[in-house]
Amino acid sequence: MLLGHRTWSFENKPVIISTGTVGGPFEANGNIANDFDILHEDMWVNQDSFEKSQQKMMEEAAQAAVKKSTIEKEQVDFFISGDLINQITPSSFAAKTIDVPYLGLFSACATSMESLGLAAFLINGDGANYVLSGASSHNAATEKQFRYPTEYGGQKPPTAQWTVTGAGCALLAKQGPGPVVTSATMGKVVDKGLTDPFNMGGAMAPAAVDTIETHFKERGVEPSYYDLIITGDLGHIGREVSLELLQKRGLDITSKQYVDCGLTIYREGQPVLAGASGAACSAIVTYGHFLNLMRKGEITRILVVATGSLHSQLSIQQGDPIPCIAHAVSIESGSDVS
Amino acid sequence: MADKKKKNLPPDAQNYQKFQQQREVKRPLLKNCLKAFFIGGLICLIGQVITTFYIYFFHFTEQTAGNPTTATLIFITMLLTGFGIYDRFGQFAGAGTAVPVTGFGNAVIASAIEYRTEGFILGVGSNMLKLAGPVIVYGVFSAFVVALIKTILIKWGGL
Known part of the structure; x- marks a missing residue:
């Protein structure tokens, strides 16, 4: 059901029956290593290119999600996924292996929640029985495409962020045990004219603020309704800026309640500057870490706001500002809480 | 040019940029x-x-x-x-x-x-030479310009 202009509420209660999360060596060394299904010691994942290793991780995440559920792969109706690489080849090539009908998406790092929102919409509207929804990114493949070669010794400013290597996948169904997707607010493209690709948190913060504000208005709930409001990859600067803006606009969000996936995934002391980023960041941390907390009963209602900056290397070189987007999905604990 | 671009932005974008810049961690x-x-x-x-x-x-x-x-x-x-x-x-x-x-x-x-x-x-x-190429291009070019200036000064400048 549409609430307002861009919020869906899912009254048929689509359930996340299982998830699959895959991480790389840097993630294995991080803060939430125990929340991963598969961790790789090698950035290459035994493949001969970084792009192929990203594809491999996406396949593994999807397979892990299906394996942990009670259904067979053949029962999956759609695979909805996206990533940051040109023409989203890792997702599309993974879809070839997974061999189920595929919808490819691109919202940069906001892809994870765009795909979860659409998957829930499909199931809620009787368009599918089982949907796999995922996102992936690879540090070296992303650096290569958007910035400099991996081994190049250029100094990054303190506002730069570290792209996560990994893939996260959620399997949604009409019913079953697991957290319930209750609503989604789709974002608008927000452009405040920022042009620095080494400060994406600052560029993405207004998009997050816009989506969060709209979500509360259209869904008609107060911020205290959620235990946690989880942003995708705003990092230190984006988190601080967006929280201050939200509070300025009269939303009563506490600092404790407002967490960022990009600040959760790595340990203090890992050289990630302003925090983590990447399409896999919000996917892994939500599907791994936060849904595990929900299963344990430590949290019951969360709003995940994945943020993405929609620039390309070409647009940056041509001097265009960085347009950003944020998609929000609310997840609430279901019947499986212990 | 950057300033000119900034002036063309709507006021809320300019305000946000100011707000954001104050919170941005500067390079030490x-x-x-x-x-x-x-x-x-x-x-x-x-x-x-x-x-x-x-x-x-x-x-x-x-x-x-x-x-x-x-x-x-x-x-x-x-x-x-x-x-x-x-x-x-x-x-x-x-x-x-x-x-x-x-x-x-x-x-x-x-x-x-x-x-x-x-x-x-x-x-x-x-x-x-993707990263090093510009260094070579502009290195050679500026060497050429400097050599040209030097030649002119020696030939006609009486140095």
């Missing part, structure tokens, strides 16, 4: 300069040691020892880049590792390694 300029000075100086010191080594043991002169010294430094850079150490070093030292010839070497070698997956011709061959 003084600290970076000091680090660059000492690390850059250290690399030059190593270069000087190598030069002296070539002069004393291989009978190079001060003029001819430059090339083997540069080659040696680039060779060391190649190893450090290949083992994945140079980029961490670069994050710490900034301009200290970028300005000396080692920075140039790193830019070429890092690109060559990175594009190996696209093959030797279209990958390594066409991308090797």
Whole structure:
């Protein structure tokens, strides 16, 4: 059901029956290593290119999600996924292996929640029985495409962020045990004219603020309704800026309640500057870490706001500002809480 | 030009940029300069040691020892880049590792390694100078301009 202009509420209660999360060596060394299904010691994942290793991780995440559920792969109706690489080849090539009908998406790092929102919409509207929804990114493949070669010794400013290597996948169904997707607010493209690709948190913060504000208005709930409001990859600067803006606009969000996936995934002391980023960041941390907390009963209602900056290397070189987007999905604990 | 662009932005975007800039973590300029000075100086010191080594043991002169010294430094850079150490070093030292010839070497070698997956011709061959290319282009061009000025001054300026 549409609430307002861009919020869906899912009254048929689509359930996340299982998830699959895959991480790389840097993630294995991080803060939430125990929340991963598969961790790789090698950035290459035994493949001969970084792009192929990203594809491999996406396949593994999807397979892990299906394996942990009670259904067979053949029962999956759609695979909805996206990533940051040109023409989203890792997702599309993974879809070839997974061999189920595929919808490819691109919202940069906001892809994870765009795909979860659409998957829930499909199931809620009787368009599918089982949907796999995922996102992936690879540090070296992303650096290569958007910035400099991996081994190049250029100094990054303190506002730069570290792209996560990994893939996260959620399997949604009409019913079953697991957290319930209750609503989604789709974002608008927000452009405040920022042009620095080494400060994406600052560029993405207004998009997050816009989506969060709209979500509360259209869904008609107060911020205290959620235990946690989880942003995708705003990092230190984006988190601080967006929280201050939200509070300025009269939303009563506490600092404790407002967490960022990009600040959760790595340990203090890992050289990630302003925090983590990447399409896999919000996917892994939500599907791994936060849904595990929900299963344990430590949290019951969360709003995940994945943020993405929609620039390309070409647009940056041509001097265009960085347009950003944020998609929000609310997840609430279901019947499986212990 | 950046300022001109900024003026064309709607006021709320300008306000946001101001707001954001106040909260942005700035580059620690003084600290970076000091680090660059000492690390850059250290690399030059190593270069000087190598030069002296070539002069004393291989009978190079001060003029001819430059090339083997540069080659040696680039060779060391190649190893450090290949083992994945140079980029961490670069994050710490900034301009200290970028300005000396080692920075140039790193830019070429890092690109060559990175594009190996696209093959030797279209990958390594066409991308090797992706980062270092501009340095060569504008280095040669500015050398040409300086040489032109020098020639004019000597021929007609009476120097």
